Amino acid sequence: MSDALENSQARQRLRTLGEALDSGALQQVARILNGGLSPSDIAHLLESSPPRQRALLWNLVDKSLEGEVLQYLSDDIRSYFLSKLNAQELATIIEDFESDDLADLLQQLPDTVIQEVLDTMDDQDRQRVEEVLSYPEDTAGGLMNTDTITVRPDLSIDVVLRYLRRHRSLPPMTDSLIVVNRRDEYIGVMPITKMLVSSPSATVREVMDTDIEPIPVTMSDTQVATLFERYDLISAPVVSEKGKLLGRITIDDVVDVIREDADHSLMSMAGLDEDEDTFAPVMKTTKRRAIWLGINLITAFIASSVIGLFEGTISKVVALAVLMPIVASMGGIAGSQTLTLVIRGMAVGQISGANVAWLLNREFLAGALNGVLWALVVSVAATVWFGDPMIGLIIAAALVINLIAAALVGTLLPLFLKARNIDPALAGGVILTTVTDVVGFLAFLGLATLIYG
Amino acid sequence: MSDALENSQARQRLRTLGEALDSGALQQVARILNGGLSPSDIAHLLESSPPRQRALLWNLVDKSLEGEVLQYLSDDIRSYFLSKLNAQELATIIEDFESDDLADLLQQLPDTVIQEVLDTMDDQDRQRVEEVLSYPEDTAGGLMNTDTITVRPDLSIDVVLRYLRRHRSLPPMTDSLIVVNRRDEYIGVMPITKMLVSSPSATVREVMDTDIEPIPVTMSDTQVATLFERYDLISAPVVSEKGKLLGRITIDDVVDVIREDADHSLMSMAGLDEDEDTFAPVMKTTKRRAIWLGINLITAFIASSVIGLFEGTISKVVALAVLMPIVASMGGIAGSQTLTLVIRGMAVGQISGANVAWLLNREFLAGALNGVLWALVVSVAATVWFGDPMIGLIIAAALVINLIAAALVGTLLPLFLKARNIDPALAGGVILTTVTDVVGFLAFLGLATLIYG
Numbered sequence: 001m002s003d004a005l006e007n008s009q010a011r012q013r014l015r016t017l018g019e020a021l022d023s024g025a026l027q028q029v030a031r032i033l034n035g036g037l038s039p040s041d042i043a044h045l046l047e048s049s050p051p052r053q054r055a056l057l058w059n060l061v062d063k064s065l066e067g068e069v070l071q072y073l074s075d076d077i078r079s080y081f082l083s084k085l086n087a088q089e090l091a092t093i094i095e096d097f098e099s100d101d102l103a104d105l106l107q108q109l110p111d112t113v114i115q116e117v118l119d120t121m122d123d124q125d126r127q128r129v130e131e132v133l134s135y136p137e138d139t140a141g142g143l144m145n146t147d148t149i150t151v152r153p154d155l156s157i158d159v160v161l162r163y164l165r166r167h168r169s170l171p172p173m174t175d176s177l178i179v180v181n182r183r184d185e186y187i188g189v190m191p192i193t194k195m196l197v198s199s200p201s202a203t204v205r206e207v208m209d210t211d212i213e214p215i216p217v218t219m220s221d222t223q224v225a226t227l228f229e230r231y232d233l234i235s236a237p238v239v240s241e242k243g244k245l246l247g248r249i250t251i252d253d254v255v256d257v258i259r260e261d262a263d264h265s266l267m268s269m270a271g272l273d274e275d276e277d278t279f280a281p282v283m284k285t286t287k288r289r290a291i292w293l294g295i296n297l298i299t300a301f302i303a304s305s306v307i308g309l310f311e312g313t314i315s316k317v318v319a320l321a322v323l324m325p326i327v328a329s330m331g332g333i334a335g336s337q338t339l340t341l342v343i344r345g346m347a348v349g350q351i352s353g354a355n356v357a358w359l360l361n362r363e364f365l366a367g368a369l370n371g372v373l374w375a376l377v378v379s380v381a382a383t384v385w386f387g388d389p390m391i392g393l394i395i396a397a398a399l400v401i402n403l404i405a406a407a408l409v410g411t412l413l414p415l416f417l418k419a420r421n422i423d424p425a426l427a428g429g430v431i432l433t434t435v436t437d438v439v440g441f442l443a444f445l446g447l448a449t450l451i452y453g
Numbered sequence: 454m455s456d457a458l459e460n461s462q463a464r465q466r467l468r469t470l471g472e473a474l475d476s477g478a479l480q481q482v483a484r485i486l487n488g489g490l491s492p493s494d495i496a497h498l499l500e501s502s503p504p505r506q507r508a509l510l511w512n513l514v515d516k517s518l519e520g521e522v523l524q525y526l527s528d529d530i531r532s533y534f535l536s537k538l539n540a541q542e543l544a545t546i547i548e549d550f551e552s553d554d555l556a557d558l559l560q561q562l563p564d565t566v567i568q569e570v571l572d573t574m575d576d577q578d579r580q581r582v583e584e585v586l587s588y589p590e591d592t593a594g595g596l597m598n599t600d601t602i603t604v605r606p607d608l609s610i611d612v613v614l615r616y617l618r619r620h621r622s623l624p625p626m627t628d629s630l631i632v633v634n635r636r637d638e639y640i641g642v643m644p645i646t647k648m649l650v651s652s653p654s655a656t657v658r659e660v661m662d663t664d665i666e667p668i669p670v671t672m673s674d675t676q677v678a679t680l681f682e683r684y685d686l687i688s689a690p691v692v693s694e695k696g697k698l699l700g701r702i703t704i705d706d707v708v709d710v711i712r713e714d715a716d717h718s719l720m721s722m723a724g725l726d727e728d729e730d731t732f733a734p735v736m737k738t739t740k741r742r743a744i745w746l747g748i749n750l751i752t753a754f755i756a757s758s759v760i761g762l763f764e765g766t767i768s769k770v771v772a773l774a775v776l777m778p779i780v781a782s783m784g785g786i787a788g789s790q791t792l793t794l795v796i797r798g799m800a801v802g803q804i805s806g807a808n809v810a811w812l813l814n815r816e817f818l819a820g821a822l823n824g825v826l827w828a829l830v831v832s833v834a835a836t837v838w839f840g841d842p843m844i845g846l847i848i849a850a851a852l853v854i855n856l857i858a859a860a861l862v863g864t865l866l867p868l869f870l871k872a873r874n875i876d877p878a879l880a881g882g883v884i885l886t887t888v889t890d891v892v893g894f895l896a897f898l899g900l901a902t903l904i905y906g
Contacts, residue, residue, distance in 0.1 A: 018807045038683070038684065040683040040684065041683065044683065044802070044803075047803055048802075048803040048804070048805070048808060049808065050808055050811040050812075050815075072683075161649065164649045164650060165649065165650055165651075165652075167650050168650065169646070169647070169650055170646040170649065170650060172685070173685070173687065174646050175628060175687070192645055192646070192649070193622070193623040193627050193645070194622070196614070196617045196618065196623065196645070197617060197618055197620050197621065197622055198618075199618075228708075229708060229712070230491070230493040230494065230497065230525075231491065231493065232626070232705040234626065234628070234687055234704070251687070251704055251708075252685040255681075255682060255704075255708060255711065258708065258711060258712060258715075259682070259711060259715060262711075262712060262715030262716060262719070263715060263797065265719050266715070266718050266719040266722070266793065266797065267793060267797065269719070269722075269793075270789050270790045270792075270793035270794075271786075271790060272790060272794060276794060276797075278794060278797070278798040278803050278804070278812075279803075279808065279811070279812070279815075280815075281815070282815050282818045282819055282822070285815060285816075285819045286818070286819040286822045286823055289787065289790055289819060289823055290823050290826060290827075292786065292790065293783060293786060293787060293823055293827055294827070294830075296782065296783065296786045297779070297783060297827060297830065297831065300778060300779040300782045300783060301779065301834070303778055303779075303782075304775050304776060304778060304779055307774060307775045307778070308775045308838075311771045311772075311774075311775065314767075314771050314774050315768065315771045318764045318767050318768045318774075319764075320774075321760060321764075321767050321771075321773075321774035321777075322757050322760045322761045322764065323757060324774075325753060325756055325757060325760070325778065325781070325890070326750070326753040326754065326756075326757055328778070329749065329753045329756075329886075329890075330746060330749065330750060330753060333724075333745065333746060333749045334742065334746060336723050337723045337724060337725060337742055337745065339723075340719065340720060340722075340723035340725060341723075341725060341729060341731060344716065344719065344720065344729075344731070345731040349497070349501075350497070350500055350501040350731050350732075351501070351731070352501070354471045355501060355502065355503055355732065358503040358732070359503075359731075359732070362503075362732075362733075362734070362735050362738060363738075365735045365739070366735055366738040366739045366742060369735070369739045370739055370742055370743050370746055373743060374743075374746055374747070374750060377747075377750065378750065381754065385761075433782075437778070437782075
């Protein structure tokens with residue numbers, strides 16, 4: 001959990017700003033905003049503000065900062081502000097953008113606006129952006145920058161150092177130069193730290209690393225993130241199918257992918273979007289939540305209709321109505337533990353055909369053991385409560401059945417959904433609780449009907 | 454969601470290894486393992502293997518790779534393998550460790566073993582490790598490395614370049630040199646990329662950045678991660694309270710913190726640990742899950758006892774038993790949407806005293822609106838199903854009440870828990886569903902008793 005709430009400096013700043021906003025001291029607000037706050041701080045402030053304050057703050061942000069602030073905003077909020085700019089304003093804002101950030105931003109605009117903006121750019125810049133735009137956002141191509149510094153293998157380190165000194169600055173996150181041949185095909189990377197400890201007379205060929213595999217432009221962003229995490233990379237070259245160098249990916253963009261992927265599972269399981277705006281207005285929030293509640297209402301009716309089959313038995317033994325939620329809820333809890341574990345395991349690439357059988361067996365056994373353990377506890381409690389050992393027996397059997405069903409469904413369902421390209425984090429929980437509700441009510445009330453009916 | 458399952462190379466490797474393991478061709482396995490796989494790949498393979506295979510694989514890993522592989526393993530699995538090594542073996546393995554990784558690893562060992570290992574080290578190394586060990590694992594101090602390269606401000610770039618060239622290699626992730634005075638107090642950082650484009654005759658003072666705030670050694674790791682994300686850092690200096698340079702933090706360790714923090718919310722909400730071993734043995738899994746199921750059983754009994762209060766009414770109108778899970782479940786779904794949004798907002802530092810009131814109001818309105826919307830749908834469905842408009846009215850009222858309760862509890866509960874230092878991701882879901890179950894049953898059956906009773 002974050003300690004950000006305890007970050008008294010940020011809280012103080014927010015409060016001062018809030019008071020200034022409330023009292024209408026807009027000049028003071030503008031001074032705080034544009035004097036010393038970094039664009040990422042301003043973006044964070046905007047994301048932490050309710051709609052009315054957010055609009056006020058955005059109007060006070062200095063025009064020269066707007067572009068950078070936009071880059072740090074989450075998609076949802078960014079596209080809102082973008083929609084309020086015309087093509088001329090856009091063209092001014094994006095002047096200093098890197099090609100990957102610009103492509104990200106353009107992808108959120110209507111096609112006509114994209115074309116208008118591209119028309120305002122010079123040929124070289126336009127070509128770069130169109131290159132990145134031609135790849136899907138969630139691939140290496142969509143993540144990459146085209147601002148690489150390349151060198152040839154036969155140069156000496158000394159020449160490279162003099163070549164670098166001719167630059168006014170190097171692209172951000174340049175930890176290595178990329179070595180290419182005359183056809184711009186990738187050969188290797190030369191880490192700057194290695195270059196600095198090498199003799200000036202050594203050649204690039206002698207110093208460079210060639211054991212680093214370049215990233216294919218079509219690789220998914222999640223796989224790119226796995227590579228960066230696994231090999232502790234700061235930047236990595238991106239190549240075309242034919243081995244031609246296209247650009248490079250840097251760790252700052254990869255961190256965003258990692259954060260989004262991790263947030264995705266958490267938010268999806270509650271039917272939320274990973275860049276859900278915490279301070280979205282009432283109507284937007286209501287509409288988005290309504291869909292999820294509607295889907296869950298259908299599943300709740302399915303569970304109810306199962307209970308409806310047993311109205312006769314319930315009217316004879318009302319204790320069944322009192323106890324039945326226990327069976328359903330324990331199944332839901334056990335199932336969502338398994339489901340979450342499997343979804344996380346799939347996200348980090350641990351689960352494959354080779355180990356699913358073992359996992360299923362382990363979950364079955366753990367479900368059965370916990371089923372028996374808690375069945376004993378519940379049956380004693382139910383027997384004492386209702387003075388009827390038979391009802392204790394029935395609930396014990398139903399609990400064991402439901403915990404085993406939960407284990408099997410929790411393991412197999414995400415794999416099944418994934419194979420059908422359905423997001424397990426989004427659909428898994430809904431389907432799982434439907435199953436555990438139905439199995440729970442069916443087992444408990446069904447057994448009771450056999451005995452009492 | 455990851456595409457790692459579709460990563461056919463990894464799958465192929467796993468399968469080949471699996472087949473070789475199954476057929477007992479251990480020499481072949483050892484050849485695949487130690488010939489070409491990186492330590493992080495091996496760690497990933499171990500984490501993706503069931504216990505028996507995992508033990509076999511570990512025994513086949515080359516002694517010289519064991520240390521590095523251990524660094525990439527998650528805590529749970531690492532401490533298992535560590536517990537099987539004696540102090541002598543440990544001392545050999547850790548020779549090439551960086552001080553922060555070593556401290557992490559030592560913290561998982563019993564105190565007597567830590568002392569034994571420290572005794573085998575030379576004075577300088579021991580001092581470094583003891584320094585890092587003296588800070589809690591989840592602070593900047595626990596994250597930092599002590600292997601910094603420092604320079605004085607009055608040196609020329611040319612002298613610095615010659616000084617660097619005397620090194621055999623620079624520490625990993627060195628993107629900047631740290632500028633200190635003669636008392637080792639932090640002055641600024643000199644980015645290597647900036648140094649490379651500067652005139653060799655310029656001084657460090659002229660080139661360095663002094664506007665980067667160093668990280669206090671006591672800062673929490675989550676706040677460190679926020680800084681790295683917000684300012685796109687690769688490394689950052691860590692200083693003592695008095696401004697003395699103690700070490701530096703690098704992005705690779707920060708990425709681990711980001712991943713763990715993000716996983717934490719997801720896993721905790723299902724009562725799982727963030728470094729839960731996907732392939733833990735049956736008994737370990739059963740024991741860990743049992744606790745969570747036990748806690749949830751208590752809350753299920755609380756909900757049941759509420760139903761028990763209304764046995765009389767249910768025996769008169771069995772339709773109530775059929776419909777009551779709908780009210781409880783819709784409340785649980787709505788509440789967990791709000792809860793998840795607030796927990797995520799707190800984790801990224803968006804929620805503070807200043808905007809809670811707005812958030813509470815928005816959630817109240819969204820809850821009420823969705824309550825009314827779905828109450829209409831449910832009441833029509835219930836009226837048609839049971840041919841009784843009164844039951845439609847009752848369930849509609851109960852649904853509105855429960856969705857509003859869910860919104861308020863979902864917003865306030867995580868803030869309340871956080872203020873009491875209880876992890877909202879862990880405890881929030883359990884308490885929330887208890888509240889929505891109790892309110893749901895109480896409102897629905899209570900209203901029904903007023904009318905039918």
